[in-house]
Amino acid sequence: MxxxxxxxxxxxxxxxxxxxxxxxxxxxxxxxxxxxxxxxxxxxxxxxxxxxxxxxxxxxxxxxxxxxxxxxxxxxxxxxxxxxxxxxxxxxxxxxxxxxxxxxxxxxxxxxxxxxxxxxxxxxxxxxxxxxxxxxxxxxxxMDYNHTATLSEVYDEMENQPEGLTGIDTGYVDLNRITNGLNSSDLLIVAARPAMGKTAFVLNVGGNAAGLDKACVSIFSLEMPKKQLIRRMICAIGNIDADKMRNPKSRFSNEDWEKATRAIGIINNMNLHIYDEPGQTVQGIRAKVRRLKNKYPDVPHLVIIDYLQLISYIGRAHNRNEEVAEMSRALKIMAREFELPVVALSQLSRSVEQRQDKRPMLSDLRDSGAVEQDADIIMFLYRDDYYDAQAEKKNVTEVIVGKNRHGATGTVELAFLKEYNKFVSLARG
Incomplete structure (x- = not known):
């Protein structure tokens, strides 16, 4: 038979x-x-x-x-x-x-x-x-897998490794010290409660990657339209008040127009691709990433997804936890298959708000513990003055590296210039 x-x-x-x-x-x-x-x-x-x-x-x-x-x-x-x-x-x-x-x-x-x-x-x-x-x-x-050949390749890579970061430059010195940049095959999760600046943060990182490392950056936006993201990037790069950007014709000064023109020129020279179609799936994201990898084979690539829980799911999961688990696993597989870092934003559960210390923890990741398992690096954004107007540190965002599969965890402080949608390093050297 x-x-x-x-x-x-x-x-x-x-x-x-x-x-x-x-x-x-x-x-x-x-x-x-x-x-x-x-x-x-x-x-x-x-x-x-x-x-x-x-x-x-x-x-x-x-x-x-x-x-x-x-x-x-x-x-x-x-x-x-x-x-x-x-x-x-x-x-x-x-x-x-x-x-x-x-x-x-x-x-x-x-x-x-x-x-x-x-x-x-x-x-x-x-x-x-x-x-x-x-x-x-x-x-x-x-051919059969030969570990001797692999050991030789690893040794050669160690010997010939250039000084500096192994991954894509985030643009933030202290964060680079912990993560060694954004490394190939890694799934990185950036999680925070609303109003902490998640989207602004990854837009800044994406802009830095495209500018400093000439990376091909693809952003899959499931929440904001492309024009809104571009406006935010213009403000961040040009140091332009985002409130003015809402009505530039009546509120921009001559200096603002000059800043905007310079920022637009910088963005135009970036290898940047923004996809804002509604209902995007992991399968659709993979197809676009594959095309970009084939089109630009000789440059580093970075994928940014805003955000994980808004990806449309096609399958037969029994509940939301299973859906998110399958999607996070698929993103990790994509990162490994295409040998590039994938940065995905994620929501946090409301339980954070019930604690006295509202700094996020791994257990606060919303919808699935599988996200914690799949991620190589998990970063939380936290700003003390959001909860306490009398907080000592104003406009300072803590980037809490809560998980790092490759090394140390820790906290990095960045200045959050909210009016510009911009994060600035506070490193002293």
Whole structure:
């Protein structure tokens, strides 16, 4: 009886319908699929990719044309697209499809062996078949993992490591001392209660990364429109009162216009990409990041998401905690896969407000303990004068590094110039 894994085949095709760029790294051929409809769909997807056209539900249906019934019909293809909640496990399903194909081929060759031995009475047939089976087992596999080679690579990296930060410069000296910059493959969570300046902080970090390290910075804004973010960046870079920005035509001085013009020029020269479409999903974010990595392969990349709990979830989680857990895990996988830092803003639970000391703790992360587990670095923003008007330190934000998988934790103080939406380092050297 033939070995068939239709669920894996459906998951692979559904994954490509969700995120067409996946087909570029997929080694599967049409013959690896069992179901005839899937073979037809995969042929269409590969034809589109070969022609350097986008691969998605619409383009595949168009490519199929009159062959759409051979592919199961429009509804079947649509069902494949909506039946896969995430592409996180795409490689697992690719392997499952390949394994099922190998088993089918092995069964066929075993039957052929028996028939040929009976007919030819020649043991050379056995050796020939064993060679075929060995080649079959190696299909789609990568070389064995060699830890000796890896140790050599690590040593070379240690020896040739340039002085300074290992990651992208945040623009804040004291914060860099703790985190060593924003490092590849890390998921960083920035969490705070409302009005602490979370968005302003990551916009400042993103601007610093694009300016100081010439990084490609992609910002996925699920709360604020692009124009509002740009206005904030103009204020921060140009030291312009944000209140004036609400009506610049009547409130800007000549100096303000000059500052704004300089700031716009600086932003225009940044490798900055802002996506503010409503209802963004992890799958959509991954697709955009993949395109940017392919377009700018030789520069550092930084991804900023504002914010985690607003990402639209596609799946079958039983509750909100499970949804957020799956999304944070998907972001961590994305950081590792593309070898870039992902900074995601997160909400804190209201329990913070009930304590006398309102400095956030890891247990205050809202909706999921999995966020704490997945994150490499967790930073909290806290401002004492927000809660106490008589506080000794005015306009000073504490950046509390509550978790650091790679090293020490600690607190960094930054001046928060609220009128400019700007954070400034207080480091003395």
């Amino acid at each position: 033939a070995v068939i894994n239709l669920e894996a085949e459906q998951a692979v095709i559904g994954g490509v319908l969700l995120e067409g760029e996946l087909i570029k790294e997929c080694s599967l051929l049409p013959e690896h699929f069992y179901k005839q409809e899937h073979i037809v769909i995969w042929e269409a997807a590969r034809a589109l990719d070969k022609a350097k056209k986008p691969v998605d539900l619409v383009t595949i249906v168009t490519e199929l044309g009159e062959r759409i019934e051979q592919a199961g019909g429009l509804k079947y293809i649509q069902d494949l697209a909506v039946g896969v909640p995430t592409t996180t496990n795409f490689e697992y399903y690719v392997t499952a499809v390949l394994d099922a194909w190998k088993m089918r081929k092995a069964e066929t060759q075993a039957v052929e062996l028996i028939n040929r031995v009976n007919a030819e009475r020649n043991t050379d047939v056995i050796a020939e078949t064993v060679q075929k089976l060995t080649h079959l087992d190696e299909t789609g596999q990568q």
